[in-house]
Amino acid sequence: MRDGSEERRRAGEMRAVLLSAFGGLGKLRVSRSATPEPPRRGELRIRVKACGLNFLDLMVRQGIIDNPPKTPLIPGFECSGIVEAVGPDTAGFEIGERVMAFVNYGAWAEVVCAPLDFVYKVPDAMTFPEAAGFLVSFVAAYVMLFEVASLREGMSVLVHSAGGGVGQAVAQLCSCIPRVAVFGTASLSKHDAIKDSVTYLFDRTVDYVQEVKKISPEGVDVVLDCLSGEDTGKGLALLKPLGTYILYGSSNMVTGERKSFFSLAKSWWQVEKVNPIKLYEENKVVAGFSLLNLLFRQGRGGLVGAVVQKLLSLYNEKKIRPVVDSLWALEEVTEAMQRIHDRGNVGKLILDVEKFPTPLMASDSTESSEAGEDEEDQEGDDDDKERVPFIQ
Numbered sequence: 001m002r003d004g005s006e007e008r009r010r011a012g013e014m015r016a017v018l019l020s021a022f023g024g025l026g027k028l029r030v031s032r033s034a035t036p037e038p039p040r041r042g043e044l045r046i047r048v049k050a051c052g053l054n055f056l057d058l059m060v061r062q063g064i065i066d067n068p069p070k071t072p073l074i075p076g077f078e079c080s081g082i083v084e085a086v087g088p089d090t091a092g093f094e095i096g097e098r099v100m101a102f103v104n105y106g107a108w109a110e111v112v113c114a115p116l117d118f119v120y121k122v123p124d125a126m127t128f129p130e131a132a133g134f135l136v137s138f139v140a141a142y143v144m145l146f147e148v149a150s151l152r153e154g155m156s157v158l159v160h161s162a163g164g165g166v167g168q169a170v171a172q173l174c175s176c177i178p179r180v181a182v183f184g185t186a187s188l189s190k191h192d193a194i195k196d197s198v199t200y201l202f203d204r205t206v207d208y209v210q211e212v213k214k215i216s217p218e219g220v221d222v223v224l225d226c227l228s229g230e231d232t233g234k235g236l237a238l239l240k241p242l243g244t245y246i247l248y249g250s251s252n253m254v255t256g257e258r259k260s261f262f263s264l265a266k267s268w269w270q271v272e273k274v275n276p277i278k279l280y281e282e283n284k285v286v287a288g289f290s291l292l293n294l295l296f297r298q299g300r301g302g303l304v305g306a307v308v309q310k311l312l313s314l315y316n317e318k319k320i321r322p323v324v325d326s327l328w329a330l331e332e333v334t335e336a337m338q339r340i341h342d343r344g345n346v347g348k349l350i351l352d353v354e355k356f357p358t359p360l361m362a363s364d365s366t367e368s369s370e371a372g373e374d375e376e377d378q379e380g381d382d383d384d385k386e387r388v389p390f391i392q
């Protein structure tokens with residue numbers, strides 16, 4: 001256990017990543033705050049071991065999400081750890097059990113309280129970092145492929161950012177079904193690492209519509225689009241009759257460390273207007289998917305719970321396994337986020353609550369990193385030295 005954690009525990013305090021205001025990387029820092037109250041009815045309190053860092057967390061940091069919550073806040077939507085206390089009506093869970101959970105903000109802390117409906121037991125073979133990176137990517141990939149697009153033998157799927165958390169989950173789930181062809185786009189730097197996980201891989205900068213059509217003139221059965229609708233026209237053009245296009249992300253709205261009103265406006269302007277009559281004529285399906293809304297606004301915890309159990313069966317049969325890109329201390333959260341901004345990750349970035357920050361090397365710059373240069377980000381930004389990350 002990390003030094004000082006016993007002392008913090010006795011004082012009723014915890015370390016947590018705090019987002020002081022929406023903006024650049026400098027708005028994040030690790031703080032000491034009071035641990036959550038004892039768990040309420042139907043809640044478990046979890047001593048967190050690891051937390052998943054998703055693309056969505058970059059968007060939260062910049063404040064480019066629907067209904068942004070008020071700052072300061074503790075970010076994070078998923079974690080794994082050990083049940084530390086149980087509230088009333090929590091039959092089925094015991095203190096000391098290894099669990100993973102969806103959290104509606106607040107996951108990046110040493111202690112988290114979560115309702116029973118969003119907590120799942122972790123198989124013995126699964127590590128805490130794997131468990132922390134399992135839920136968001138795999139549940140999103142599963143629901144889109146099987147609940148929305150009814151993926152079956154012999155179908156074909158196009159996925160962008162194929163090397164990322166969701167992209168790798170999509171690739172693994174597709175490999176569970178016979179003869180499913182996966183067409184993926186990704187930055188060239190990742191191609192060596194991921195080429196075996198997809199059937200056809202394209203550089204993200206090429207005209208993928210032409211490339212897919214060279215291989216499959218009829219197109220594909222499923223298009224998974226996390227580019228905010230900018231590519232809806234291309235995705236629809238690539239669909240075979242009865243094919244399904246699913247919009248599930250807005251990665252292209254993030255054009256740098258800070259929110260750019262210009263790129264937001266450009267993205268919004270470029271979103272294709274879909275004509276239902278054309279869909280009818282061409283036999284095509286257009287869908288949207290948001291896991292967090294499904295869980296936290298639309299009350300579909302039961303559906304998601306059933307999906308998690310199917311995914312855990314696939315994990316136990318060794319058919320799927322979360323790909324962990326790298327582990328970072330809470331204090332390294334800005335470097336971890338920078339790695340996503342730089343499009344460097346293959347699989348999931350994980351915040352390891354018990355990890356110590358990698359020591360600064362003598363040769364490291366003592367100047368502020370880029371993250372701290374902006375005037376807007378000076379406040380509370382006292383830890384900007386570059387670190388050599390520990391990469392698994």
Ligand SMILES: NC(=O)c1ccc[n+]([C@@H]2O[C@H](COP(=O)([O-])OP(=O)(O)OC[C@H]3O[C@@H](n4cnc5c(N)ncnc54)[C@H](OP(=O)(O)O)[C@@H]3O)[C@@H](O)[C@H]2O)c1
Nearest residue numbers: 055140161164165166186187226248249251254290291343
């Ligand atoms: N709707 C849902 O329920 C749901 C759930 C989970 C995730 N998502 C969405 O799915 C997408 C992938 O999420 P993830 O968490 O798995 O992330 P991820 O794919 O691991 O994200 C990092 C990768 O995204 C790509 N990318 C695309 N545009 C980028 C940009 N503007 N800046 C930096 N990287 C960019 C880069 O890969 P390449 O350079 O190789 O393309 C980068 O390595 C995101 O849009 C996310 O919001 C949606």
